[in-house]
Amino acid sequence: MKKFTQYVFCITILLSCKKIGTPELQPINLKISTVYASTELGKKLSLSKVLIKILNVNTNVEKQLITDANGNVSFQGISAGVYDISATITIPAATYSSVTGEIVDKDVIFNASDKNKTIGLTNNELNIKLVSGNIGNWLIKQIYYAGSNTTTGAGYRDQFIEIYNNTDSVMYADSLYFAEIIGRQSYTNTSYYTLPNGQMDWSKSLNMPSNIDANNNYVYPRALFMLPGKGKEHPVLPGASIVIAQTAINHKSPFTGTDGKTITVRDPSLTIDLSGADFEAYYAPFLPRPLTSDIDNPSIPNLNVLAYNGTDMLFDNPGRTAFIIFKRDGTEVKDYPKYNYPTISTPSSTSDKFYQIPNSVIIDAVEIQPNTASDRVPKKLGASLDAGYTFAPNGQYSSQSVIRKTDRTENGRKILKDTNNSTEDFDYFSLANPRGFK
Incomplete structure (x- = not known):
């Protein structure tokens, strides 16, 4: 009798729960x-x-x-x-x-x-x-942020970004800027003032002017770089690219680090050859303890590093970031104001500050998100810059890159897709492929 009563009770509870949950x-x-x-x-x-x-x-x-x-x-x-x-x-x-x-x-x-x-x-x-949004003449074509396997590949050392001349004329890459944009990296960090979409509310930054739209008209880079040159030193042909490497070497082959030790990969098929890159990042001259893998390729011009995060040009390999390219509007970037994170507690006098870059000077922008929905973070770019986002399907250390799709070909020149929506504009390579097309 007791077992029967328990059975009836359980059935009643299940039916009640189903009824309650139906709406x-x-x-x-x-x-x-x-x-x-x-x-x-x-x-x-x-x-x-x-x-x-x-x-x-x-x-x-x-x-x-x-x-x-x-x-x-x-x-x-x-x-x-x-x-x-x-x-x-x-x-x-x-x-x-x-x-x-x-x-x-x-x-x-x-x-x-x-x-x-x-x-x-x-x-x-x-x-x-x-x-x-602006339909750019320069486009961010490929971003290899994921890196390759940390045990059998090159880890983060082989990261690069590729920028493309999408016009029918020669353009010059001199003094072109690119940046990795900062923002809230999770929904659980509660130390910042936030917007309804979960992103940082930069209007609450210390000393932010009240007469500007700090969130919708500007972005804030954690890393900022400028390509060298004074005007016409770096021509880029129509339908051609520039590849900017973290370290411009052949990552498939062993090399000697700055400490004299050999650095090698177990499986060269997982990584790429960046010895033919156009520019590279070199942090050793201004870091007290640079990475031993950050060697300088003397035949490749170095970037001008205006702001940096970490010990090299390290892209966030889970994909919680965004990238922009821009040109100056007559204002030196160093003259742009810098602001602290919009933290709820008052920042100290030594806290990091970030350049405030106007959206009006941005030529192209791409939002990156993690590959799994549960790990995605608040968007950093508004719809006028990038209405969507893209990602490497297998995530960090997968050897995958995101690559802009080819829209059409005219007289042998590939014209890349640009709708200001990276969800529509981008695909991926299973293995990053500098200067490749999709």
Whole structure:
């Protein structure tokens, strides 16, 4: 009798739990409305046929719809959860020029995004603003941040970034800047003032002016570099690249470190040859204890290091970062202001400060995120710079790089895809491939 009673009790509890939990399992309808961030453009440009994509970050299921004439869509019967939401519309150059009176020679792309958004029964209506970004002449083509196996490969030593001339004219890489952007690296660190999306609220930084939009109009690099040259020393042909290596050597082969010891890899197939890089980072002259692997290739020009993090040009290999390239706007970068982290506690006089780079000078930007959804961090770049993100599918130390897709070929010159949305623009190489194409 006692066992029977226990059985009935358990069944009752299970049925009760199922009944109580049922509303949470109900499918919901998600309504999304789009508008142009610019009120003036909103009066002139159509909101019809904006492509809206929603990605359930837990199940990796993606759905997409096209907006109606009013810029609205409704996703019917989706499950509650956490979603990445993006919107994009391409306005042909002729149409844009006709309706706005502004003459452009390229199609204008507008994007919007809302990442890591919790959608539920009481949070199922969103309004998102479409913004246009710069379609660059220089593009970040490939980023090898993951590195290779720490036991059988080269670890982090073989990292590089590749920048591409996406035009039909010779351009000069002299005094081109690139930077790795700082930001909150997890949702659990509570020492900073934060925004609703979880990212740092730079407006709360010590001595930040109150009359600027510190979060939306600027970015803050943890590492900042400038390519050498005074104007026309480093020409880059149309459809050609520059490769910037952490250390410009053949990482497949043994080499002698600065301590006189031989450094080698067990499996050369996991790493790459960077002896043909165009530039390299060399930190030894200004570090008290440089890495023994940071050797100088005398035939490769060194970067000018303006700000750095760590003991070499070490990219965050879990992928919790973003990269930008830019040119000066007549202002010396050293004259840009620097600010502390927006920490809740007052920073000390010796705390690190970071350059404040205006979005207006940025030519291209790429957001990197970890390969698994549970490890992803608050976005560092707004939709005008990068509406999405990219990642190496196998994560850190996988030998994989992220590579920009080829959009088309004209007279033998590859034109790379550039929609200001890295989710759409990038693929990956199973083994990083300097100057390769996808």
